[in-house]
Amino acid sequence: MRRRCASGASFVLILKAQLLMKDRPANLPASILARLRNIARSKQTDNQLILRRYAIERLLYRLSISPHRDQFILKGAMLFTAWLNDPNRPTQDLDLLGFRNPAVTAIRSVFETICRIEAEKDGLAYDANGLSVEVIREGQQYGGVRVQTTASLGRTRIPVQVDIGFGDAVTRGRRNWNFRRFCRPRVLD
Numbered sequence: 001m002r003r004r005c006a007s008g009a010s011f012v013l014i015l016k017a018q019l020l021m022k023d024r025p026a027n028l029p030a031s032i033l034a035r036l037r038n039i040a041r042s043k044q045t046d047n048q049l050i051l052r053r054y055a056i057e058r059l060l061y062r063l064s065i066s067p068h069r070d071q072f073i074l075k076g077a078m079l080f081t082a083w084l085n086d087p088n089r090p091t092q093d094l095d096l097l098g099f100r101n102p103a104v105t106a107i108r109s110v111f112e113t114i115c116r117i118e119a120e121k122d123g124l125a126y127d128a129n130g131l132s133v134e135v136i137r138e139g140q141q142y143g144g145v146r147v148q149t150t151a152s153l154g155r156t157r158i159p160v161q162v163d164i165g166f167g168d169a170v171t172r173g174r175r176n177w178n179f180r181r182f183c184r185p186r187v188l189d
Helices: 028-042 047-064 077-084 104-115
Strands: 002-004 010-012 072-075 094-098 124-126 132-136 144-153 156-166
Touching: 028 047, 028 144, 047 077, 047 094, 047 104, 047 124, 047 144, 047 156, 072 077, 077 094, 104 132, 104 144
Parallel strands: 094 156
Antiparallel strands: 002 010, 072 094, 124 144, 132 144, 144 156
């Protein structure tokens, strides 16, 4: 069955037996949390790492469907994960290159908007009001801003950190990349 994501990217929806339910589970966050714990157990990976990865991917998805998507370029471990198709690459944060106003107030406004975007069926709620935004790499040639918040998956709280650099050179210009995996939770595949 062919479908379109909100971001316009088409993808083939693969229905697994556990996803064939007509109705949502009574407690969607608990269901997702159980699946994430099973993934951590089967991969013999730290549960917190899987939870952070899930929260980061879903925040990146929200960024991709936001009006601010053209203000940032993905870099760091998540970029390598996409390039190398390595879903097991550990990462604790999301690294972006920013192109607009690097002021803390501007970044706060952008991420408040992104955190308030509701994504269907991922069970996450980001704390837009509890954002911490601070300047990092102060005094260096290329400055940056760190954004920290919490994603809630039911009663489970997941710390989320985004580091945004400004001024780095982009040698080949921007390229749009079709991240089909961000149309639905990648870590649940």
